[in-house]
Amino acid sequence: MILLELLLMLLVAYGVGFLYYGLYRNITARFQRRFGPPLWQSFFDSIKFFLKEESTSHGWMFYLGPIIMMSGAITTLFFIPFFKETTNFSGLSSYGNLFVVLYLLVLGPLGNALGVGTGGNPFGAMGVTRGLSRLFALELPFYIAVIAIMSLSGSADISEIAAHQSTMYALAYPLLFIGALFSFIGMMGQSPFDVVGAPVEVYSGPASEFSGKFLALLMSQSAIYTFAKLVLMVNLFLGGAQGFLELLLKTFVLFLFVISFGSLYGRFKTPQSIDFLLKVPTTIAVIGLILATWS
Amino acid sequence: MFKTIKSNFATADVEVKRQDLYKVVIKYDRLSALIDFLYNNYTYKILNAITCTDWIEEGHFALTYLITTEDRSNTFMIQTLVGREDTKVESFSKKFKQAQIMERDLHEMYGIDFIGNDNLKELSLENWVHTPPLRREFDTLEFVNEHLTFREGREDNVDVKAETKRLRALKKAQKEADKKAKEAADASALKENEDGK
Amino acid sequence: MEEGFLLEQKTLEGDLNSETSHQSSVDFLMNWFRKRSIFVLAYGTGCGAIEMPPTFTSRYDAERLGIRGAATPRQADVIIVSGYCSYKTLRRIIRTYEQMSNPKYVLALGSCTVNGGMYWDSYNTIKKLEDYLPVDMYVNGCMPRPESILEGFIELQKEIGAGKASSWQKYEENHEFYRKNQEAVLGEKVEPSYEADWYLYEGGL
Numbered sequence: 001m002i003l004l005e006l007l008l009m010l011l012v013a014y015g016v017g018f019l020y021y022g023l024y025r026n027i028t029a030r031f032q033r034r035f036g037p038p039l040w041q042s043f044f045d046s047i048k049f050f051l052k053e054e055s056t057s058h059g060w061m062f063y064l065g066p067i068i069m070m071s072g073a074i075t076t077l078f079f080i081p082f083f084k085e086t087t088n089f090s091g092l093s094s095y096g097n098l099f100v101v102l103y104l105l106v107l108g109p110l111g112n113a114l115g116v117g118t119g120g121n122p123f124g125a126m127g128v129t130r131g132l133s134r135l136f137a138l139e140l141p142f143y144i145a146v147i148a149i150m151s152l153s154g155s156a157d158i159s160e161i162a163a164h165q166s167t168m169y170a171l172a173y174p175l176l177f178i179g180a181l182f183s184f185i186g187m188m189g190q191s192p193f194d195v196v197g198a199p200v201e202v203y204s205g206p207a208s209e210f211s212g213k214f215l216a217l218l219m220s221q222s223a224i225y226t227f228a229k230l231v232l233m234v235n236l237f238l239g240g241a242q243g244f245l246e247l248l249l250k251t252f253v254l255f256l257f258v259i260s261f262g263s264l265y266g267r268f269k270t271p272q273s274i275d276f277l278l279k280v281p282t283t284i285a286v287i288g289l290i291l292a293t294w295s
Numbered sequence: 296m297f298k299t300i301k302s303n304f305a306t307a308d309v310e311v312k313r314q315d316l317y318k319v320v321i322k323y324d325r326l327s328a329l330i331d332f333l334y335n336n337y338t339y340k341i342l343n344a345i346t347c348t349d350w351i352e353e354g355h356f357a358l359t360y361l362i363t364t365e366d367r368s369n370t371f372m373i374q375t376l377v378g379r380e381d382t383k384v385e386s387f388s389k390k391f392k393q394a395q396i397m398e399r400d401l402h403e404m405y406g407i408d409f410i411g412n413d414n415l416k417e418l419s420l421e422n423w424v425h426t427p428p429l430r431r432e433f434d435t436l437e438f439v440n441e442h443l444t445f446r447e448g449r450e451d452n453v454d455v456k457a458e459t460k461r462l463r464a465l466k467k468a469q470k471e472a473d474k475k476a477k478e479a480a481d482a483s484a485l486k487e488n489e490d491g492k
Numbered sequence: 493m494e495e496g497f498l499l500e501q502k503t504l505e506g507d508l509n510s511e512t513s514h515q516s517s518v519d520f521l522m523n524w525f526r527k528r529s530i531f532v533l534a535y536g537t538g539c540g541a542i543e544m545p546p547t548f549t550s551r552y553d554a555e556r557l558g559i560r561g562a563a564t565p566r567q568a569d570v571i572i573v574s575g576y577c578s579y580k581t582l583r584r585i586i587r588t589y590e591q592m593s594n595p596k597y598v599l600a601l602g603s604c605t606v607n608g609g610m611y612w613d614s615y616n617t618i619k620k621l622e623d624y625l626p627v628d629m630y631v632n633g634c635m636p637r638p639e640s641i642l643e644g645f646i647e648l649q650k651e652i653g654a655g656k657a658s659s660w661q662k663y664e665e666n667h668e669f670y671r672k673n674q675e676a677v678l679g680e681k682v683e684p685s686y687e688a689d690w691y692l693y694e695g696g697l
Contacts, residue, residue, distance in 0.1 A: 025555070034553040035501065041529070041558055048529040048569075051522050055593040056566065123564070203563035211566035211593040420616065421580045422679050428615050435615045442677065443619050446607040 002092075006078055009091055010224070013077050016248070017223030018043040020230075023252075024259050031263040042219065049216035056211060058119050065115010066210065066217040072107035073225040079104065080232050082247060084162035084240035097156040098146065101232060105187075108225065109135055112206050119209040127205025130270050131196040137277035138186045138193070144285040145180035148173070148292045149236055158232070162240025170237040173292050177237050179285025182277065184233055188226065190262030193277070195270045230254055296337070304329040318372040326375050327385060330362065334390070338365045342391035345398065347405050351431040354379055356405065360387075377407075379430075386411035404429035501556060515655050526595065527652040530645070531562035531569045533592070537585060538575025540601040540635045547638040559645055565591040570648070573625070575635065576604035578616045579678055582624060586674060587683050589625055596660045597628040597652070599644060606632055623673045626659035626666075 021042035029036025038044075056062075079096045082089035109131055116124040150156050152173075153164035170177040186193035197205035207218055230251040234241060238254065241247035268276060297309045304325045310318045321329055333339040343361035350357060360373045377384060386409040388395040396418070398409040403418050406427040417423060426433040439445075515523070532554075536544065548554050548561055562568040565588045573585060589598070600621050603609035608619035621627055628651065631644035651657040663670060674682045 029553070029555065032550050034550045035556045036553075037555045037558060037560070038528075041555075044525055044529040044558060045531075047525045051525060052569075053594040055591075121564075199563060204567065207567070208564040209566055215567055419580070421583070422681070425615075433615075436613045438615045439613050439619075444623070445612070446620050448607070 005089065006091060009077060009082065009089055010074065012082075013224045013227040014220065016251075017220075017225075017227040018046070020226060020252070020255055021223055024255070027256070027259055028263050031260075042223070046216045046219040046223075049211075049219065050213055052212035052216075054212045054214075056209065058209070061118040062115050062209075063214060065111055065113075065118075066214045066221065068111025068114065069108045070217050070221045070224075072104055072111055073221045073228065075107075076101060076104040077224055077228040077231075079158075080228055080235065081159040081162075082231060083242055084159050084235070085242070090159060093158055098150065098158055098161070099156060101158070102143070102146065105229075106135070106139075108221075116206045116209065121209035123202045123204075123208045124206050126202045127196050127198075127208070130198075130202070131206065133270065134186065134193065134195055134274060134277075137274040138183050140183075140278065141179040141281035141285040142183035142187075144282065144289055145176040146236065148176050148285075148289040152292055158235050159240070162235040165239040168237065168239040170239075173288055175284050175288030176292060177288075179281045179288055180233075180237065182281035182284075184229070185258055185261055186273070186277065187229055188258050188262075189222075190258055192265045192268045193273045194262070194267055195273055198267060201267075226255075227251070300329065300332075304332070312372070315369050316372065317369070318374065320374045320376075323375045323377055323384075326360070326373065329373060330360065330387070330390070333362060333371060339363065339369075339371055340365050341367075342387065342394055342397075343370065345387075345394065345401060347401050347407065347429075349379070349405065349429070349431045351379070356382060356407065358384065358407075382407045384409055388412045403427065406430065519655060523653050523655050526569075527649040528558045529569075530557075530559045530649065530652075531567055532559060533565055533568035533571045533588065534561045534563065535565075535571065535588060536574050537577055537581050538573075538602070538604065540572075540574030543601070543635050543638055543641060544572065544574065547641050552638040552642060554642060554645065557642070557645065557649070565589075566593065568592055569595070570597045570599055573598060573600045573605055573621055573627075575602040576609065576611050576614075576617050577621065579618070580616075582618055582674075583678060583683065585625065594660045595658075597648060597657055598625050598659055599648060600627045600630050601633075601636055601641065601644075603632050603634045606630055609634055618677060624670060624677075626662045626670070628657045628659045 018040065022037070022039040025041060026036040026039065078091040079093055079101050081091060081093040087094075109128075113128045113132060116128045149161060149169060152169070153161045155161060155164065165172075189197060195201075197207065202208070207215060210218060231247065233254055234247065234250045238250050241250055300309055300319060301307075305319050305321045307320055312318050319329075339362045341363040343363050344359075346359045346361070348357040348359070355376045356379055358375050358377055360375075362371045362373065363369070382405075384407055386394065386398055388398060388409070389411065395412060395414065398407075398412045399415055399418050401407050402409060402412075402415045403420060403423075404427055409415065420428070425438065428435070532548075534544075536542075546552055548559075554560070565571070569592075571585070571589055571592065577585065589596070598621075600606070604611055604617070605621040605627075608614070608617060611617040612619065618624060629644050629648045631640050633640055636644070648657060671682070
C-alpha cells in the first residue's frame with residue numbers, strides 16, 4: 001500500500017514538475033514578448049535526451065553524480081507530506097521529520113559536486129564551486145526561519161507544523177517568510193542568485209559535461225525536486241493544503257512569484273549574491289526570529 | 296622640423312599629404328633614428344600601424360610606419376624600402392608594445408623577420424607551410440586548384456568585372472539612343488506645332 | 493478566424509505533422525520526440541552567426557518549434573556551420589562535432605559552405621563542407637535571413653521525423669573517407685592542440 005502511494009507521489013511530482021517547467025518557459029517567454037514553446041516542451045526534451053546515445057566516459061563516479069542527485073530528490077519528496085491532517089500522500093513523513101528533509105536538501109548539491117569533480121570540465125568545476133560557496137549563505141536565513149517556525153509550533157513534524165497554522169505563518173510572521181523566500185529563490189535557481197548554472201558565464205555549470213541519459217536524469221531530477229521544495233515551502237509557511245486543488249493553487253502562486261521575480265532581475269556575481277544573502281535576508285530573518293519569540 | 300628631417304634623415308622633401316598627415320621616404324638605416332627623433336623631440340608617441348606593400352616589379356617591400364601625436368592631431372607616415380628576399384628588419388616591440396602583434400602579423404603574411412621580437416608565431420593561420428600568402432608571387436587560385444576541389448557548376452561563371460562593364464556599356468548606349476529618339480521626337484513635335492500655328 | 497502570428501504558427505506546425513511515414517510505431521515515437529526537441533549548439537563559425545541571435549530571440553522565436561540553444565556540445569543535437577569556414581575553424585568544428593553525442597545533425601548556412609561563395613579562390617577557406625563533415629541540410633544565401641534558417645530547421649525536423657536524417661551514421665561508416673579529406677587540408681594533426689599558446693607569452697595574444 002505504502003509502495004503504491006510512494007509511486008503515486010512520484011508520478012504526481014514528475015508530472016506537475018514538468019508542467020510547471022513548461023509554464024515557466026511559457027511565462028518567461030511572455031515576459032520577453034515571445035510566443036513560447038509548447039507546454040510539455042521540457043518533457044519532450046527530457047525524453048529526447050533519454051533516447052540519445054552516451055559518448056563520454058569519465059569513470060563510474062561521474063555517472064554516480066546524477067544518480068545521487070536523483071535519489072536525493074526522490075527521498076526528499078518522500079519525506080514531505082502533501083496534505084495536512086490526513087495520512088494520505090504523507091509518504092515516509094511519519095519516519096522522519098523536518099531535520100531529515102533539511103539534511104536531504106544538501107544531498108543533491110553534494111552528489112553533484114562528487115560527480116562533476118571527476119568530469120574534469122572546467123566549467124563544471126566552476127559551477128560546483130559557485131554552488132557550494134553559495135549554499136552556506138543560502139541556508140542561513142532559511143534555517144533561521146525554520147528554527148523559528150519549529151519553536152513556534154512546538155514540533156519538527158512537517159504535517160503538524162502545517163496543521164498548527166491557524167493563520168498562515170507567511171501572514172502572521174512576514175519577516176520570517178521574506179527571509180526564507182530569498183533563500184528559496186536561490187534554491188530554485190532563479191535570478192538574481194542563479195550563479196551556479198549561469199548561462200553564458202559558466203555555460204550550464206555543473207551540467208556542462210553531462211549528455212544523453214544523464215542529462216535527462218538531471219532534468220527529471222530538477223522537475224521532481226522543484227515540486228518537492230514547493231510543497232515543503234507551502235507546508236511551512238502557507239498553511240499546507242487539504243486537497244490537490246489547494247496544493248496546486250498554493251504551489252503555483254509561489255512558483256509564479258519566484259519565476260516572475262527571476263525574470264525581472266539580473267544576476268548577481270557570486271560574491272555579491274553571498275554578500276547579499278548573508279546581510280539582507282539573514283538580518284530580516286533574525287529580526288523575525290526575535291519578534292516571533294518576543295510575542 | 297621639416298628642415299632638420301630633410302637634412303638629417305631623408306633623401307627627399309617631407310610631403311604634406313593633408314593638414315594632419317605628413318609623409319617622408321627615407322633609407323632603412325635612418326628609420327630608427329628618425330622615429331627616435333620624433334619620439335623624443337615632439338609628441339609623436341603612438342605607433343598606429345605598420346603596413347607593408349609588396350612591389351614585386353621593383354623588387355622591394357615598402358614598409359610604412361604610421362606614428363601619431365599624443366593628442367591625435369597629426370600623423371607621420373615614414374616609408375622605407377627593404378629587400379624582398381630574406382628580409383630582416385629591426386623590431387620596435389621594445390619601444391612600442393603594440394608593435395609586437397603588428398610585426399607578428401607581417402611576419403606571418405610576408406615572411407619578414409623582425410629581429411628582437413620574441414614571439415613571431417602564427418597569428419591567424421595554422422600549420423602553414425607554403426609561401427606567406429600575401430606575397431604577390433603566391434597565386435591563391437593556383438593554390439586552391441591544387442589543394443581543394445570545387446563543386447561542379449562553377450565552370451560557366453563569368454568574370455564579374457567584365458560582365459558589369461559590358462552591362463554598363465549596354466545601358467549607356469541604350470540611354471543615349473533613348474535620349475536621341477526623344478530629342479528627335481521633341482524636335483518633330485515642335486516643328487508640327489510651329490506648322491500648326 | 494486566426495490571423496497573423498497564430499496562423500503562421502499553425503501552418504508551421506501543420507507542416508510538421510503532415511508527415512506520412514512508413515516506420516514502426518516505436519521508431520515513429522522516438523523520431524517524434526527527436527524532432528520536437530532540437531538543441532542547437534551556440535557556436536558561430538563565420539559571419540552567419542549574426543543571423544542566429546534574431547532566430548532564437550523574441551523576433552523570430554525558434555523556441556516555439558522546440559528549437560533552443562544548448563550551452564555545450566555534450567548537450568547539443570545540431571551544430572550550425574554558419575558561413576565561411578577557414579582551416580583553423582574547421583579543426584574546431586571537427587572537434588566539437590566529435591564531442592557531440594548521437595544522434596547529431598549538421599546544418600550548413602550560407603553559400604560559402606555550399607561552394608565557397610565569395611571566398612571561392614581563398615587559400616584559407618574550404619569549398620565544400622560535405623567533404624569534411626556529413627551535412628544534413630544546406631540553407632543557401634549570403635546570408636540567409638532568419639526566415640530561411642527557420643525553414644531549414646523545419647525541413648530538418650521533417651527529415652528527422654521521417655527517420656531520414658542519419659548523417660551521424662554516415663560519418664561513422666565512412667569515417668576513413670572524411671578523415672582522409674580532413675587530413676588533406678589540415679595535415680596529419682587534425683585536432684587542435686589543447687594548450688592555448690597565446691597566454692603563455694608576455695603581452696598575451
